[in-house]
Amino acid sequence: MKRRPLYRLLAGLGLLLLLLLGLDWAFPVPPAPQYSPLVLAADGSVLHAYLNPTQKWRMKTELREITPVLRAAIIEKEDRWFRWHFGVNPVALVQAAGRNLFGTGRTTGASTITMQVARLLEPKERTLPNKLLEMVRAVQLEAHYNKDEILQLYLNLVPYGGNVEGVKSAALLYFQQTPDYLSLAQTVTLAIIPNRPRGLVLGKNNAAVLRERNRWLRRFGAAGLFPAQDVADALLEPLNVQRHPAPTLAPHLSRRLVRQFPHTAIIRSSLQRSKQSKAEDLTLGYVRRLRELGITQAAVLVVNNRTRQVEAYVGSADFRDFGSQGQNDGVVAVRSPGSTLKPFLYALAMDQGLVTPKLLLPDVPTNFQGYRPENFDKHCNGEVTLERALAYSLNIPAVRVLNQLGVPAFTEKLQQAGFQNVKRNRPQLGLSSILGGCGASLEELTNLYVTLADAGQYAPLRYRAPHPPVPSPPGEAEPDEDVERNYSAPPLPEGGGVLRQNGNQLISPAAAFLTTDILSQLTRPDLPLGAASSMRLPKVAWKTGTSYGRRDAWSIGYNRQYTIGVWLGNFSGQGSPALTGADVATPLLFDLFNALAYNSPNDWFAPPVALDFRLVCTESGLVPGENCPHQVIDYFLPNVSSGQRCQHQREVLVSADGGFAYCRACAPAAGYRRELYPNLLPEVAAYKEAQGIPYRRLPPHNPQCQLVRGGPEKAPSITSPTANTEYVLNAHEQQQLLLSCTTDNEVRQVHWYVNDQFLRTARATERVFFRPQPGPLKISCADDHGRNTDVLVTVTELE
Incomplete structure (x- = not known):
């Protein structure tokens, strides 16, 4: 009986608890207040408030x-x-x-x-x-x-x-x-x-x-x-305050993060406040000096190579400059990358064993299945080493290497490196992609150079700083885990090593080092005036780029600590004669390195153990053959780089007076001698002939020889007109069609035919012009050894 009051008390308390829970369910706690979104720097200070x-x-x-x-x-x-x-x-x-x-x-x-x-x-x-x-x-x-x-x-x-x-x-x-x-x-x-x-x-x-x-x-x-x-x-402290504007640093990244995390009141970014402030001030002051040249905007990205965290993010020169569309974000805007992809191409070609730094590449006018690239200065050099082609940003050698590597292999690697526009348009991309024919953003390009600095290892950039979890305020939802993972950086590994989570080895450490070694050379045309003598400048590897029509100027550089990407131009797409990577982008890049990495240690990348040295012929960059007296040391990748022997000279049987050359079939029993002649590619020989560059040319073949020598691979290559192309000529103008070809070194003359009708005989390197009749044309070129090539074109005449 004594327990009944206790049971009644417990029952009453239970009913009261149920009543309170029911009231709590019926009248829930008011929702949490709506906070002003804040974006913090890595140190916790407020960068931007909304x-x-x-x-x-x-x-x-x-x-x-x-x-x-x-x-x-x-x-x-x-x-x-x-x-x-x-x-x-x-x-x-x-x-x-x-x-x-x-x-x-x-x-x-x-x-x-x-x-x-x-x-x-x-x-x-x-x-x-x-x-x-x-x-x-x-x-x-x-x-x-x-x-x-x-x-x-x-x-x-x-x-x-x-x-x-x-x-x-x-x-x-x-x-x-x-x-x-x-x-x-x-x-x-x-x-x-x-x-x-x-x-x-x-x-x-x-x-x-x-x-x-x-x-x-x-x-x-x-x-x-x-x-x-x-x-x-x-009590002695004065009170002399006034209301100040809310912090507005890093407006572009802040807007981007707030949109990415709409339900998070405080977002801690990876930005370093001092670096962000310096980058914004330098960019704004620099662009103000360029306005009279028709250049109104710039974007800058600074990345810590060790952590891959973005430490400065400048989307435009002035966010509040509505006249120049300052609210656009130049870091993510898709623009033509110009020549900035060339280092990555050469690194991939090294990994495929196609090239080494001292390998000579033809730099002559070339027709790549209808695509005729030109160098930026409209000048050709005959033959250049790969390291010179990259240091001087020559276009024709780059297109030749891409043609050899294959566009699909190149664009697949770019897709793996996060190039979204390349991913969307891969089937339509061709050889022009290496010269800016594919769209890219400063964000993508800068991270590609971070990959070079990180021994070829790719990983996404990080925009959020690591920090211990903080409990959400009452009623506030936690950020979406999947979205959070894309932006938040995990804790740094012990020992301060490079973060490797979700990494992808795009290129080998050896190829990355060789590319970096070339890009850090100071003997190059895009070095700003006075930069080489600057005692303050940290050692930097960098590459410039200029898009077609001078609409975009790029300069991206890196050392062991930082990678900095710079873009200058106009968000309207308007070009400027002064807008080149070397003239306007690189000076800002060097200013940023001086300001942001002034006290950084000047240590440099060490060659990986996978690299080795070998002697190569100075005339070709290949492993020396029998006739290679001049040699130089070159890096190579063992078991990867080509072991092809140099054949820059070939032995030829010539008559005693040097007037004729013999093949094995027509060589006399006696009365001839053996001599060495340059073994040039047909296009290189044609270029030297057209430019009047002296070289030792092979004598004409023995006219008494009745043998048609050589297979179709030695037949003339018609460089103009382009096969399967329609040419439109104005009926009221004296427009003509150009006929040109490249041939083997032994060829002296070629014979041109139009629709199987003889047109004329010309020197092998001569450019022939003629006025065709409208309709389908069969253009044929036969050399003086009986080898023939045909192309089909169509001519349309406009009244």
């Missing part, structure tokens, strides 16, 4: 930013028993009721901090029923949140006049510091204003604020809340 959806500055104060001083001042002033009550202070209620009923003392509402939070979450008219509702809500809040979370909510909601809410907003807008960096006097100032936000307005009523601040400082000192000396020093 108004919240209700157009208020309500920046979320994190728990770690609530200092003991702020906590003590707020609790002492607002609710001394905050730590002990359950949302409502019964003693304070009785005292307030007595004062209000008998009219003694100051009229108060006995509001606790929790009750104020309830009122700030759901603002209502100050009536008795609403007061009772606040009390119920306060108890409900106490059941859901701990005291620190309730205090955090209070400090995020308290008003500071106008559209400023929350202690962090006030701290940033008036003192330009976060709450955890404020002095005692500044902290007390922010603690006293919420009760009188209209009368104590910082920047307008500073004298009144100062008097009230000092009054409370004395009260706090008398209560022993703070040391007496600290209070004395705080």
